[in-house]
Amino acid sequence: MDISSFLVIEQAPYYQPGDILPLKNTKMVFGRESIDWKPDITFNNIFVSRKHFTIYFDTNAFFIKDLQSKHGTFINGKKLEPHKQKKLRANDKISFAKDLVLMTFSINNFEETSDFLPITLDDIQCNSATPTLDRLKQQVVVDCNCYTLTEKEYKFIELLLQNNQFVSKEEVIQYVWSERFSSNTMEPMVSLEEINALVYRLRKKLPETLVIETIRGKGYYLKT
Template identity: 45%
Template sequence: MKAPTYIIVETGSPFERGAFIPLQKEKVIIGRKVKNWTPDISFNNIYVSRKHLEIYSKNESFYIKDLNSKHGTFLNHQPLVPHEEKPLKDADQISISEDSIKFTFSTATMDLTADLGPAIQKHLIEHEFQLDPIKQEIFVFNHTYAFSEKEYKGIELLLTKCDQFVTVEELKKCVWVERMLEPEVIPDVSSEEMNALIYRIRKKTNDIFFIENVRGKGYILSFN
């Protein structure tokens, strides 16, 4: 599949809203991971079949096909007939089981998502910049940067708000979500843990990003 091509998640665990996933193969199967099967892109939802749908390229165009899933695939709110291919274009909306899972098909020729903001859209286009939440990697300037799970969550949040102030509380809720007992409660994360996270991210990316500490209240990421 010709890069850059993406799906951009609106709803669908384990991905956060606004996450965009590069489609790096000629044929990409989207489904649910089980013991003996792992799709190219996996959603954690009982309404998603093991092999739910397929996105693929053919003759320099892109297509989608429902793989006879139990709860169906919808393209721009219209149900797909199983195994019948339909052409895809920029900004097409794809959903599973009455919007249990929702994402957008996209190429880098369009704004990747309204939520990413103008700064990161500009850098995505100018610097051939890609995020891969599956591998927890960033590809920019022909170089790949790999992260741990928490490092990736942190850098992804900072990048989606590139050149904007991100509070310590926002980072805590994004990176240490497993410590949240209630949606509005800020996780119990020590300053040492937060400083260690930012230190590791800086160490891995200081050749491309500058992360400013705003008087202990938060951070601003910008391109060097």
């Protein structure tokens, strides 16, 4: 087994860009920790399943397999079929948890590494069929075009994508205007005019292929 192979963190909660995750065991499970379960590599996030995916070494190669996770595992922007193994190659990008986690697979094998060019995060987002988010740059990427948003605009779009593209007005207030909540204020004052103004600015910024619809009396829906 080639113990010098490893994963490089590009972005992930509680990790720093450039952090190394050595692939030191023949089989490693990645997932979310619970009271009665601790994976080999832990990512404690609500979009990570307890047993999200596994990376294992077999026949002189590393393979990855999604363990039927709720939100999926992606290699170079393409979603893996659950329980179907895929061979990892140098510079493959592994992303999951709604793109909050992005890692690069690195293998200490010069002959294999030289056959592949590095793949950037922009390449993954450009090849994706659905809108993707870049939290570091506070951007939404649609059809290979990047749209830079304000903090509240970004949080609004993030909420829509995280909730299968529909959110209620109450959810918007709680998430986008979270700074107005306190121990003494359970229902912060956020006017309908503020929400409408935010939606108006987003509609002006985003392309025609990304439409925010208002569902009267219910909330907002993102149509792609």
